Amino acid sequence: MAITRLEIDLEALRHNYQYLRSKLTDGVRMMAVVKAYGYGSEAQAVAIELEKLGVDYFAVAYVSEGVALRDAGVQTPILVLHPQPDNFEEMVERCLEPSIYSARMMELFSAFAKAKNQTNYPIHLKFNTGLNRLGFWESDVSWILDRLHEKNSIKVKSIFSHLVASEDKAEEEFTLNQILSFTNISKELLEGLDYVPFLHQSNTSAIINYPRAQFDCVRSGIGLYGYGNSEEETARLKPVARLKSVISQIHKIAPGESVGYNRAFKASDYMTTATIPIGHADGISRIYGNGVGYMTVQGEKAPIIGNVCMDMTMIDITGIDCKEGDEVEIFGDITGADTLAQNAGTISYELLTAVGQRVKRVVLK
């Protein structure tokens, strides 16, 4: 198929799931993080496949993402990491389970659940152990326990926290402190409850680097999509998403001619350029212009020349044996999204999730 497309390889997803599962201690559950369209891929197809494989839980960032999964027929429990009070109605209608991270959220949601005649509506208590983003503090535990004892509209299904730098060996001491802090918080909570919520703190890199922090469940995102935040781990995984496009037109240009807006590239020699139908509106940021990024054409590297346009990008194909209509790869098997992102000073997460909704998703079984 010769159009700009993101191929979603479910075989790669199965491989990554099985690999990450193999790293878990017996009995530890797997929560698949499918926020942001499944890290830019195709959340519904990914979730349906993972559900078949027996994943235990899903996590999304927002209610609308959970609704899309329910619309696709997903029945597995779904944790909403960052729900908004305006969406509580839809959240409860679709059996989506909120992360409750502050006193305000706890009061608002328990009142909402009560007004809807809910009893024991599952919630997930989020604790801040160092990220300083969302979460209760350890000092909130006794307040939380008091509130929980007063209310029967909500019930704690799990207790969780998020690591700051699990991929970074240089921050090991900080990470171990986060794990210790989470252990203490959950212990205090469990002592005050007459039932047992499950505990989770690890993201993908922690599954690999801190096996003792797996608790009852892990939350994996990037690893499922094929990136392990280190060369060794990424080598054991397979990229699920492959961004491909096609050569629309080839030009021969002479020394002194320029390519693209603002004449950002000027040819110093005779050269051959190709125009590709993908631009910054599709997630190939202008940062990749002027040689920072490249595409692969007939197995060879073709650097991006000049500025990336909104809908198009020009590459240098001088000396590459190719023709109009040929396929090009932006990232995937040949160049990993992590490698391309690194050239631009960013990370695979950002490049993957930036792929615009204009790019056709093609799911390969």
Ligand SMILES: *Cc1c(COP(=O)(O)O)cnc(C)c1O
């Ligand atoms: C996105 C996210 C994850 C997944 O992290 P990966 O590094 O992609 O495995 C886990 N937990 C929370 C709270 C997140 O926001």
